[in-house]
Amino acid sequence: MPDEPVTGPEATRQSLIESGLRLFGSKGFSATSTREIAGEAKANVASIAYHFGSKDGLRKAIADTIAATMRGVIDGAFAERFVLPEGDAPTRREAAKAAIATVIDRMARFLLASPMGALFPRFILREMTEQSAAFDALYGGVFEPVHKKLCALFAEATGVEAESEETRLTVFALIGPLLYFRIGAPAVQRRMGWTGYGPAEARKISTTVSRLVAARLDQKDKTS
Numbered sequence: 581m582p583d584e585p586v587t588g589p590e591a592t593r594q595s596l597i598e599s600g601l602r603l604f605g606s607k608g609f610s611a612t613s614t615r616e617i618a619g620e621a622k623a624n625v626a627s628i629a630y631h632f633g634s635k636d637g638l639r640k641a642i643a644d645t646i647a648a649t650m651r652g653v654i655d656g657a658f659a660e661r662f663v664l665p666e667g668d669a670p671t672r673r674e675a676a677k678a679a680i681a682t683v684i685d686r687m688a689r690f691l692l693a694s695p696m697g698a699l700f701p702r703f704i705l706r707e708m709t710e711q712s713a714a715f716d717a718l719y720g721g722v723f724e725p726v727h728k729k730l731c732a733l734f735a736e737a738t739g740v741e742a743e744s745e746e747t748r749l750t751v752f753a754l755i756g757p758l759l760y761f762r763i764g765a766p767a768v769q770r771r772m773g774w775t776g777y778g779p780a781e782a783r784k785i786s787t788t789v790s791r792l793v794a795a796r797l798d799q800k801d802k803t804s
Contacts, residue, residue: 593631595621597645600638605702609639609710643707643714646700647721653690654683654726669739676736677797681790683730684758688786691762692777701762727751738800754796757789 599621603612614635618625632638658679691697707715728742730751735742761768765777774781 589631592621592623592627596623596628596631596638597642601642601645601699601703604639604642605699605706608706609635609712639712639714640717642703643717644721646703647718649696650690650700650722650726653686654722656686658683658729673737673739676733677794680730680733680737680754680793680797683733684755684790684793685786687755687758688761688789689779689782691758692765692785693779693782697762698765701759705763730755734797737797740800750796750800754793757792758785761785761789 596617599617600612603617603620614625614628617635617638618628621627628635628638632641691701704715704718707718727748731742731747734740734747734751734754740747768774769776772781777785
C-alpha cells in the first residue's frame with residue numbers, strides 16, 4: 581500500500597527543507613534569505629522559526645536529513661552484504677569484494693538516478709568548503725562511519741590493514757569516481773550524448789566503476 585501523502589505542519593516542514601536544500605546548494609547559506617526559502621516552499625516566513633528555530637536551524641535539519649537518507653541507502657547494502665560468511669580466507673575475500681560492489685551500485689543509483697541525489701552534493705560541497713557545523717554533522721553521521729566500513733571490507737578483500745594510511749586513501753580513490761559522475765554530470769552527459777541520468781545510465785556508470793574497483797581489488801589481493 582502506498583504511503584499516505586504528508587499534510588499539515590509536517591508537509592510545510594518538508595517543503596522548507598527541500599527549498600533550503602536547493603537554495604543553499606545553488607546560492608550558498610549567506611546569500612539565501614529566509615524570505616526566498618519561504619517563498620519557494622509556499623510557506624510563511626515565520627514557519628522557519630516555528631519548525632527550526634532559525635535559518636541556521638534549518639541548515640542543520642537539512643544536514644540531518646541528508647545524513648539519514650544516505651545512511652538508509654548505504655546501510656541497506658551493508659545489511660545485505662556486510663556480514664561475511666564463515667570459512668577460509670579466499671571465501672571471505674570474494675564475499676567482501678561482492679559487498680563492495682553492492683555498496684558501489686547502491687551509491688550510484690542514488691547519486692545518479694534519484695532527484696535528491698542531484699541536490700545533496702551541491703549542499704555538501706558548500707558546507708565542506710565553509711567547514712560549517714552542518715558539515716561536521718554530515719562527517720560524523722555519514723562520511724566517517726561509511727568510510728570505516730568500506731575500509732574494513734577492503735581489508736577483508738585484500739588482506740591489508742583496515743586503518744592504514746594507504747587503505748584509507750585507496751578507499752577514497754575508489755568511491756571518488758561516483759562523485760565525479762554526479763558533480764561533472766553536464767560534461768559527462770554532453771560527451772556521452774545523454775540528455776540526463778536515468779536508471780539505464782546509472783547502471784552503465786555503476787558497472788564501469790565496479791569494474792575499475794574489482795581490478796584494483798584483484799591487483800591489491802595479488803600483491804598483499
